[in-house]
Amino acid sequence: MKHLIGTFGRAALLGAATLACVPSAFGATKAEEESAYYKLVTIPIPEGIVLEAGAIQRFGADRLAVSTRLGEIWFVDGAFGANPTPSNVRFTRYAQGLHEVLGITTRGDGWFYATQRGEITRMRDTNGDDRADEFQTYSDGWGITGDYHEYAFGSKFDRDGNIWVVLCLTGSFTSETEFRGWGMKVGPDGKAVPSLSGVRSPGGIATNHLGDMFYTDNQGPWNGTCWLKPVKAGTFVGNPTGNKWYSLATNMGTRPADPTSNSRIATEWAKMKEFAPPAIGFPYGKMGQSASGIQNDFTGGKFGPFGNQLFVGDQTWSTVMRVTLEKVDGVYQGACYPFREGLASGSLSLEMCPDGSLFVGGTDRGWGSRGGKPFALQRLVWTGKTPFEIREMRAKPDGFELEFTEPVDPATAGNTASYTLADYTYVYRADYGSPEVDAGKPELRGAEVSADRKTVRLRTGMVAGHIHELKLPGVRNRTGQALVHPVAYYTLNVVPK
Numbered sequence: 001m002k003h004l005i006g007t008f009g010r011a012a013l014l015g016a017a018t019l020a021c022v023p024s025a026f027g028a029t030k031a032e033e034e035s036a037y038y039k040l041v042t043i044p045i046p047e048g049i050v051l052e053a054g055a056i057q058r059f060g061a062d063r064l065a066v067s068t069r070l071g072e073i074w075f076v077d078g079a080f081g082a083n084p085t086p087s088n089v090r091f092t093r094y095a096q097g098l099h100e101v102l103g104i105t106t107r108g109d110g111w112f113y114a115t116q117r118g119e120i121t122r123m124r125d126t127n128g129d130d131r132a133d134e135f136q137t138y139s140d141g142w143g144i145t146g147d148y149h150e151y152a153f154g155s156k157f158d159r160d161g162n163i164w165v166v167l168c169l170t171g172s173f174t175s176e177t178e179f180r181g182w183g184m185k186v187g188p189d190g191k192a193v194p195s196l197s198g199v200r201s202p203g204g205i206a207t208n209h210l211g212d213m214f215y216t217d218n219q220g221p222w223n224g225t226c227w228l229k230p231v232k233a234g235t236f237v238g239n240p241t242g243n244k245w246y247s248l249a250t251n252m253g254t255r256p257a258d259p260t261s262n263s264r265i266a267t268e269w270a271k272m273k274e275f276a277p278p279a280i281g282f283p284y285g286k287m288g289q290s291a292s293g294i295q296n297d298f299t300g301g302k303f304g305p306f307g308n309q310l311f312v313g314d315q316t317w318s319t320v321m322r323v324t325l326e327k328v329d330g331v332y333q334g335a336c337y338p339f340r341e342g343l344a345s346g347s348l349s350l351e352m353c354p355d356g357s358l359f360v361g362g363t364d365r366g367w368g369s370r371g372g373k374p375f376a377l378q379r380l381v382w383t384g385k386t387p388f389e390i391r392e393m394r395a396k397p398d399g400f401e402l403e404f405t406e407p408v409d410p411a412t413a414g415n416t417a418s419y420t421l422a423d424y425t426y427v428y429r430a431d432y433g434s435p436e437v438d439a440g441k442p443e444l445r446g447a448e449v450s451a452d453r454k455t456v457r458l459r460t461g462m463v464a465g466h467i468h469e470l471k472l473p474g475v476r477n478r479t480g481q482a483l484v485h486p487v488a489y490y491t492l493n494v495v496p497k
Contacts, residue, residue: 358381
């Protein structure tokens with residue numbers, strides 16, 4: 001099977017070696033600083049196995065199923081050990097001959113459900129030899145032409161037993177077959193229902209801790225930057241290219257009007273009742289270039305102080321980012337933060353496990369990545385040491401509330417000179433990507449430290465529809481330590497009343 005070059009973002013066309021030479025956005029030693037709090041454990045991969053991990057599923061107490069872009073599924077035993085070595089990690093090929101598997105899930109009943117380009121296939125091992133021997137088409141309600149970019153990313157089962165699939169456009173620019181550029185809801189009966197339009201080039205899909213589904217969409221036409229977007233039945237999420245298939249989606253009603261190119265998302269959202277605005281913008285070239293897999297921290301503190309938050313990969317930068325979400329007037333919005341860099345390959349798939357392990361599967365083929373390795377399987381583990389970070393940035397009617405992981409020094413945290421704030425947005429247009437536009441610098445009118453010194457209220461101006469870039473170079477904790485990552489980016493769809 002020949003795989004042609006695909007892209008998540010503009011810089012992905014650069015080779016891996018080129019990207020590996022790009023200096024870190026946070027300094028040469030940032031990964032070393034991060035490792036004091038979250039260490040990376042690399043799982044050794046046997047020679048001859050090309051483990052470009054498209055999806056990961058934990059099952060049993062300490063076993064992984066890892067699907068690959070070459071169409072294989074491997075069982076991995078021993079990956080949870082403190083010191084995984086070739087002698088104590090075992091790989092067993094469960095299935096092969098599939099087509100770029102970018103989703104894998106199970107109900108725990110022996111069946112595995114693999115989302116590949118043309119269908120969801122379910123398979124099981126009926127004789128106990130750890131090899132799938134029964135394969136069934138579970139759902140195939142969308143088209144495929146063979147174009148290199150027609151990826152299909154599949155979710156785990158949601159709270160109602162559905163698998164959601166987000167379908168990349170043909171070549172990431174056009175929609176040459178049914179429902180390319182759509183999100184499909186596949187019910188427990190295997191029926192695929194077109195439920196979401198406006199998709200461009202997804203990189204991952206998963207729920208938050210409340211069970212609401214989100215996917216990452218990458219910079220390109222109608223996407224000024226990379227976004228985290230809500231997956232909600234009946235909505236349009238931004239790229240109108242695939243909307244011609246409304247004629248086949250009778251459950252979705254009439255086709256929405258096409259947005260006006262060279263407008264702004266906030267402007268078009270006000271005009272289109274179907275539009276669901278992005279929840280999070282990942283500023284391009286600041287947070288990354290190719291947003292990918294998503295996982296939420298459901299571990300109850302085993303992964304550190306960020307419970308119920310989302311972790312999102314960036315394939316080009318070989319990083320994991322962190323996201324906090326809130327709803328204002330029923331609309332999702334929130335902030336993103338740097339979390340962990342220095343992964344070995346391009347971070348594509350993520351899997352959070354009950355013991356507090358966050359597995360990251362990497363690949364750079366076709367896309368390139370800073371990590372430098374062609375593929376990798378790694379585990380992020382909290383060391384037990386709490387990093388001094390912004391735990392969460394929340395919108396208020398007159399500014400933002402910052403919650404920290406440790407008590408702050410009131411002299412520095414209460415001084416507006418310790419902060420800088422800028423706001424900007426992106427052109428919403430049919431052209432590829434966008435520069436930052438409509439930039440402003442809201443006045444910081446006050447910084448009030450709470451009695452427990454864990455939160456700060458920043459009084460400032462706010463602009464709906466803009467990303468608010470907050471830097472905190474002067475803030476210190478009670479021992480004089482600076483923040484590990486003194487920056488946050490809040491996407492403000494609605495100003496709270």
